[in-house]
Amino acid sequence: MSAPMLSVEDLTSGYGDSQVLFGMSFAVAAGEVVTLMGRNGMGKTTTVATVMGLLRPTGGAVRVEGEAVQGQPPYRIAQRGLGLVPEGRQVFPTLTVEENLVATAANRRPGAARWTVDSVVELFPRLGERRRHLGGQLSGGEQQMLAIGRALMTNPKLLILDEATEGLAPIIREEIWGCLGRLKDEGEAILVIDKNVSALLGLADRHYVVEKGRVVWQGDTASFRADAGVIERYLHV
Incomplete structure (x- = not known):
């Protein structure tokens, strides 16, 4: 085993x-x-x-x-x-959405499907709409999506989320739970x-x-x- x-x-x-x-x-x-x-x-x-x-x-x-x-x-x-989505999100406020994602990019899983800016944006379309916005200009829900995307960009073997939806509007919570369900279905x-x-x-x-x-x-x-x-x-x- x-x-x-x-x-x-x-x-x-x-x-x-x-x-x-x-x-x-x-x-x-x-x-x-x-x-x-x-x-x-x-x-x-x-x-x-x-x-x-x-x-x-x-x-x-x-x-x-x-x-x-x-x-x-x-x-x-x-x-x-191990990829962490920390409590409080902690995105880089003076970097754009794309720069936040690129900042943590790595390949921990050679041969596996790798997370890229494009695949994160496909998971969270809101981030694609705000690709050139600064992290500090995003709503709380968008920052949480960015924090998840940033962790995924490390191509982790295990994604850890501390307070996954705390303080978010119900509609955003549902969107994030749906994305986590998709990640589960993909074997994350x-x-x-x-x-x-x-x-x-x-x-x-x-x-x-x-x-x-x-x-x-x-x-x-x-x-x-x-x-x-x-x-x-x-x-x-």
């Missing part, structure tokens, strides 16, 4: 003297869509930051296709094939964080629920739907 695309094993991490993760463990296989769900402040973004090398773990392992990468600098981890491995449980259940194969820096529930979509108490216990504010 081949190694998972991403495997996080007993990960501990935090900020200075404040520990946030207390043994996080989960995995994402090739071609699989997996969620991290949980209330605000439970460690989801810290998990992503630690996986991507933006935070140094204090224990545990992060493996990409079986190779340990924990503690490596972010660019090395990105080179292993995706790890997604979002608060829209119904959309996540319609998209993902498996789910991990996070509480106070550790996984407290995991299972597939059928198991999630069958456990009527999981939302009340861990997801309601």
